[in-house]
Amino acid sequence: MEGKEEDVRVGANKFPERQPIGTSAQTDKDYKEPPPAPFFEPGELSSWSFYRAGIAEFIATFLFLYITVLTVMGVKRAPNMCASVGIQGIAWAFGGMIFALVYCTAGISGGHINPAVTFGLFLARKLSLTRAVFYIVMQCLGAICGAGVVKGFQPNPYQTLGGGANTVAHGYTKGSGLGAEIIGTFVLVYTVFSATDAKRSARDSHVPILAPLPIGFAVFLVHLATIPITGTGINPARSLGAAIIYNKDHAWDDHWIFWVGPFIGAALAALYHQLVIRAIPFKSRS
Amino acid sequence: MTKDELTEEESLSGKDYLDPPPVKTFEVRELKKWSFYRAVIAEFIATLLFLYVTVLTVIGFKSQTDINAGGGACASVGLLGISWAFGGMIFILVYCTAGISGGHINPAVTFGLFLASKVSLVRAVSYMVAQCLGATCGVGLVKVFQSTYYNRYGGGANMLSDGYNVGVGVGAEIIGTFVLVYTVFSATDPKRNARDSHIPVLAPLPIGFSVFMVHLATIPITGTGINPARSFGAAVIYNNQKAWDDQWIFWVGPFVGAAIAAFYHQFVLRAGAMKAYGSVRSQLHELHA
Numbered sequence: 156m157e158g159k160e161e162d163v164r165v166g167a168n169k170f171p172e173r174q175p176i177g178t179s180a181q182t183d184k185d186y187k188e189p190p191p192a193p194f195f196e197p198g199e200l201s202s203w204s205f206y207r208a209g210i211a212e213f214i215a216t217f218l219f220l221y222i223t224v225l226t227v228m229g230v231k232r233a234p235n236m237c238a239s240v241g242i243q244g245i246a247w248a249f250g251g252m253i254f255a256l257v258y259c260t261a262g263i264s265g266g267h268i269n270p271a272v273t274f275g276l277f278l279a280r281k282l283s284l285t286r287a288v289f290y291i292v293m294q295c296l297g298a299i300c301g302a303g304v305v306k307g308f309q310p311n312p313y314q315t316l317g318g319g320a321n322t323v324a325h326g327y328t329k330g331s332g333l334g335a336e337i338i339g340t341f342v343l344v345y346t347v348f349s350a351t352d353a354k355r356s357a358r359d360s361h362v363p364i365l366a367p368l369p370i371g372f373a374v375f376l377v378h379l380a381t382i383p384i385t386g387t388g389i390n391p392a393r394s395l396g397a398a399i400i401y402n403k404d405h406a407w408d409d410h411w412i413f414w415v416g417p418f419i420g421a422a423l424a425a426l427y428h429q430l431v432i433r434a435i436p437f438k439s440r441s
Numbered sequence: 442m443t444k445d446e447l448t449e450e451e452s453l454s455g456k457d458y459l460d461p462p463p464v465k466t467f468e469v470r471e472l473k474k475w476s477f478y479r480a481v482i483a484e485f486i487a488t489l490l491f492l493y494v495t496v497l498t499v500i501g502f503k504s505q506t507d508i509n510a511g512g513g514a515c516a517s518v519g520l521l522g523i524s525w526a527f528g529g530m531i532f533i534l535v536y537c538t539a540g541i542s543g544g545h546i547n548p549a550v551t552f553g554l555f556l557a558s559k560v561s562l563v564r565a566v567s568y569m570v571a572q573c574l575g576a577t578c579g580v581g582l583v584k585v586f587q588s589t590y591y592n593r594y595g596g597g598a599n600m601l602s603d604g605y606n607v608g609v610g611v612g613a614e615i616i617g618t619f620v621l622v623y624t625v626f627s628a629t630d631p632k633r634n635a636r637d638s639h640i641p642v643l644a645p646l647p648i649g650f651s652v653f654m655v656h657l658a659t660i661p662i663t664g665t666g667i668n669p670a671r672s673f674g675a676a677v678i679y680n681n682q683k684a685w686d687d688q689w690i691f692w693v694g695p696f697v698g699a700a701i702a703a704f705y706h707q708f709v710l711r712a713g714a715m716k717a718y719g720s721v722r723s724q725l726h727e728l729h730a
Contacts, residue, residue, distance in 0.1 A: 203712060210709055218620055225613075225658040232661065237506070237515035240657050244521040248657045251650045255620075258647040259627035263710055304616070308609045308662070365643070371650075 188353055188435065191280035199286065208264035212290050213297040215256040215268045220301025220396050223248045224319035228305060231316040242382055249387070250375025257367035266367065269390045270294055275344040275421035279429050291392070298396025306400050318401030321388040322409045329412060332385045336416025337423070339377040339389040344424035346373040352433070388413035389420070461631065463558030471564065480542035481567050485575040487534040487546045492579025492674050496597035498526040500583060503594035520660055527665070528653025535645035543629075544645070547668045548572055553622040553699035557707050559629075569670070576674025584678050596679025599664045599672040600687050607690065610663050614694025615701070617655040617667040622702035624651040630711070666691035667698070 199205045226240060226248035233239035240247075257266035265282070267273045270291040277287040306313040313319075323332035350366040374389070381387045388394040394413035398406045429435050471477045498518065504510070505517035518526075535544035543560070545551045548569040555565040584591040591597075601610045628644035652667070659665045666672040672691035676684040 207710060207712065214705070218616070221616055222620065222654050222658040229658065229661040235514055237519055239661070240521040240524060241519065244524065244657050247521070247524075248654055251654045251657075255624055255647045255651045255654060258643075259624055262630075304612070308605070308612065367647070368643075 189281070192283050192286075194284045196283040196285060199283065205286065205289070208286075209289050209293040211260045211263040212267060213293040213300075215260050215264075215266070216294045216297030216392055216396075217301040217304075219252050219256055219268055220298045220393060221304050222252050223393070224302050224305045224397060225308070227319040228309060228312060228316065232309075232312055243379070246375050246378035246382065249378045250371045250373075252371075253374045254367050254371025257370050261367060264290065268294065268392075269343070269417075270392050271340050271390060271417035271421040272344055272347050274418055275347070275425045278422055278425040279348070294392040295395050298392040299399050300396075302396040302400040314401070318397055318403075318406070319386075320397040320401040320403070320406040321386045321394045321413050322405055323385055323412065324383060327384050329409065332409065332412050333416045335381045335384045336388055336412055337420040339381050339387065340417040340420025341424045341427075342377050343370070343373045343389055344421045345428060346370050348424060348428040348432075352428075354433070385409075385412070389417055391417050461559075464561050466558075466562045468561035469563060471561065477564065477567075480564075481571045483538045483541040484545060484568050485571040485578075487538045487542075487544070488572045488575030488670055488674075489579040489582075491530050491534055491546055492576045492671060493582050494530050495523070495526045495671070496580050496583045496675060497586070498523055499597040500587065500590055500594050504590045507594070521657070524653050524656035524660065527656045528649045528651075530649075531652045532645050532649025535648050539645060542568070546572065546670075547621070547695075548670050549618045549668060549695035549699040550622055550625050552696055553625070553703045556700055556703040557626070572670035573673050576670040577677050578674075580674045580678040592679075596675055596681065596684070597664075598675040598679040598681060598684040599666040599691050600683050601663055601690065602661060605662050610687070610690045611694045611697075613659045613662045614666055614690060615698040617659050617665065618695040618698030619702045619705075620651050620655055621648070621667055622699045623706060624648050626702060626706040630706075663687075663690070667695055669695050 223245070226245055230236070230239040230241065230245055236242070253268060256268055260266040260268070265276070267276070267290055273282070273287050273290045273294070276282055277284065282290075302319065306318070323329055346369050350369055377389055378387045381389075391414045394410065398410050502517040502519065502523055505512045506514055508514065531546065534546055538544040538546070543554070545554070545568055551560065551565050551568045551572070554560050555562065560568070580597065583597070601607065624647050628648055655667055656665045659667075669692045672688065676688050
């Protein structure tokens, strides 16, 4: 008898009932919109979790570029497309790697791995300016190191086969390249917002099981669409890493497209999600 | 008493998860339990199936794309299909055996988890032996089905490709295995389980995807080992001089990569050392008080 009571009490404490069983009445929301992050949060600079998050972003972006640029080089070096994983394999490398890495780092740093995502989330007041800048710096450094390792593996082929750098392909104007980057990044960042939405989390019973998968698929699909145009940047760190290690004029000539495009796309996604889909500022007013 | 202690500990820490205590290195009591032998058998069967499907896919690809034998360059599943075979099989096999043995299917994963004190030495060694035996049997099945094709098309063995030096091969294996073992650590982290409301639904999927990704990137370099049992099994059955000459790359690389992943996860992401320091400091506090 005493043992049974003990079990019941322990169980009750372990899994507290969130709301009465059986009732379907929903008088108010079962989620809370997190408050806007302050622009400057001095306290986080003295917290280990801040630097751990930066390290995680660095390692994730390093691995991202190592795998993806190495895959690109494998395709370029092959005698024909069918002797390699092909363009589709490249798209899978980018999308699949984002899925795996977002999954691994979501709980550590939020799993951005992309300055455009960081910028979009910053505009939506989901992280502070100091954290956003720190993440972007770490992402760029990780990207440079990742591309550097790939060059270290095969210095000559890397330089003669384009180094995995993003450039606007023949037959496309810079305007087309810019447009492709804007819309491509919009798809990605909009998916990120949807996957991390507090309201959606409530609908999924607060189990964020699938968030990384649609984000990875968004990257995969955009690559399927825009690899012929720009090799698909939609990630300024990825473009910067390859451009720095490859270091050729035509890569640098087009490089501005891979910062302006993604940042505009991220801003549009932030506006769309926060103002249109969630209408958060108008709710705050009332 | 035990439950009371757990409850107090949980309420004190404010977390809804407990990091399991480190497994004793020399734990021998598990040798008396059926679950131990069941786990070893599960690792054997899983690795056998893994090698059977993947090496059969590789041999099929090479035979169908052999121009000299009437094949066509695009007449097979391609390297993308091979990568899917490796990643997809890891996904479903980890899914099937996670609850039985932890779903390692890879000596490097076992080694990484051993370094993190999540499996005992006895269990780690037993798993590795079972994995190597399973891999050998799996490739043996492939050879039995088609010994002529098998011998003609390289036996699915891992060897350093022309144009790459040994350092590049080892580097590729180290980083590739780091990706895999790091994903395994993330997927099995108790803190993550708590955040996912203790529903381990998707853990095998990112693990399978990380294997898929690494194969996309490094098949041109080494055929992608990142699994010493896989490389060992193919080398034994193919029994070719070059396969054996390069075999050390596929043990040193993966084990180094697994060790780095274990260190990164335990000491950077989970800050184990910091927590130890914190506990020492709190003890000093108690001493002063």
